[in-house]
Amino acid sequence: MVALVIALALFFDFTNGFHDTANAMATxxxxxxxxxxxxxxxxAVLNLVGAFLSTEVAKTVSGGIIKEGSDGIQxxxxxxFAGLMGAxxxxxxxxxxxxxxxxxxALFGGLIGAAIAGIGIHSVNFASLMQKVILPAIFAPIIAGAVAYVCTRLAYALTSRHDPETGSKLTQKRGGFRTGQIFTSSLVALAHGTNDAQKTMGIITLVLIAAGTQEPGSGPQFWVIAACALAIAIGTYAGGWRIIRTMGSGLTDVKPAQGFAxxxxxxxxxxxSSHLGxxxxxxxxxxxxxxxxGLGRKGTSVRWGTAGRIAVGWLFTLxxxxxxxxxxxxxxKTGIVGVVIAAVAGTGAVLFMFFQSRKSHVGHHNAVEVEEAGQAVRFRKKKALAASRANKLKDGK
Amino acid sequence: MKWLELVQVAGATLLAAATVVVLYSIGVRFTAIAGDPEQSAPRWMKSLAYVCFGLCGVAVLFGLYLIIPYFNK
Structure with a gap:
């Protein structure tokens, strides 16, 4: 059972990786x-590195939401296992x-559901759930969105150039942000590695402690860290192209300065946030x-339909x-037969969805229309560059 | 208690992101000025741009230094 759970946890880490590539790399x-x-x-590489940077989050992942320890429920x-399946x-x-x-x-939701069904409603610490999951869920996008809005405004204000005498617009030359994006997106990938790989580390450590092979209260062992880092890196490399498409062009048309901000x-x-707990x-x-x-740049429209679809998805996640x-x-709960049925059904469902996805393939070649993004940029040189890049992609198909 | 942390996170996020974006934007602007064909003395502008990019990089590294527990033991 322990081995099965660890395998499942690593698979969750893998799905986490390819699900979240978009966060860093869509823009x-x-x-x-x-x-x-x-x-x-x-x-993928930065996720791998990021996973090794810190294990602070891993120690606090599941602690608190489900009452555990000596006075709580074991x-x-x-x-x-059940929680991971749901996630x-x-x-x-x-x-x-x-x-x-x-x-x-998804992970928290799965664990909570499993705990309620498996142990009872009293096993869930709802106050902690509110503080750790619900409130951040509301405020995270607001904080990030507000800061991104301010930064986009700043970036455009600082780089807008007018002729001092005539007041007419000069060429803006904001191409530099494109280079900057390489670094900022790398930082996001790094942050993702430190944050998300640790959730799986925390889970595996929890299992090991529950199974009695590890001292309670100790941090994740090295092989656990390494395995989780690898799983999330491989997942990231596999690339969730569908989500990249949504994030990269579904919400708003992103330009370099916006992407940078x-x-x-x-x-x-x-x-x-992960540092301040x-x-x-x-x-x-x-x-x-x-x-x-998107809101921060004049003349950009945010596709609220897509944003709404995403928000509904968030509501349903837990x-x-x-x-x-x-x-x-x-x-x-029904015993070993139940475990086998659950494992087989879960594998079947994952395979079914995988084959379903093959019907309308979204890969690196068609995830985002690069040509379209290139046309949005004013000066000719970059436009030609983007166009040739798009052509290359077409040839590569 | 939790609200204080929330404000802290918001403040830290704004501070860090704004620092990086402002420095980089100024750098971009100087590069743009240095690239103007009619400008007479673009050379020091160019180096000023690199100074900005450098400061931006230092800000990022300092942020990472603060966060990675390995350095703060």
């Missing part, structure tokens, strides 16, 4: 700052729909930033993952 891909394939490779590998299935569904939903919320805000928000969701922060930067988690927990 630079959309503006043509980095080629799609290079972008995911870069993100959390068992069965519950974690993975919800991640796969949202990926199929191209919705950037929060992997962490959005990514700086995302990276700052994630790093600041406030669990924000990477995905929600990134979506908020993209919308904020309950939906919770229901799957609860159902799995009930199955697992």
């Amino acid at each position: 630079p891909i959309a503006t043509g700052a980095i080629k799609p394939k290079t972008a995911v490779a870069l993100a 959390i068992t590998p069965d519950i974690i 993975i299935l919800w991640n796969m569904i949202t990926w199929l729909k191209g919705l950037p939903s929060s992997s962490s919320h 959005a990514e700086s805000s995302t990276a700052s928000a994630i790093l600041a 406030f669990a924000l969701s990477t995905t929600q922060v990134a979506s908020g930033s993209v919308i904020g930067s 309950p939906a993952a919770g229901i799957v988690g609860a159902l799995t927990a009930l199955l697992v």
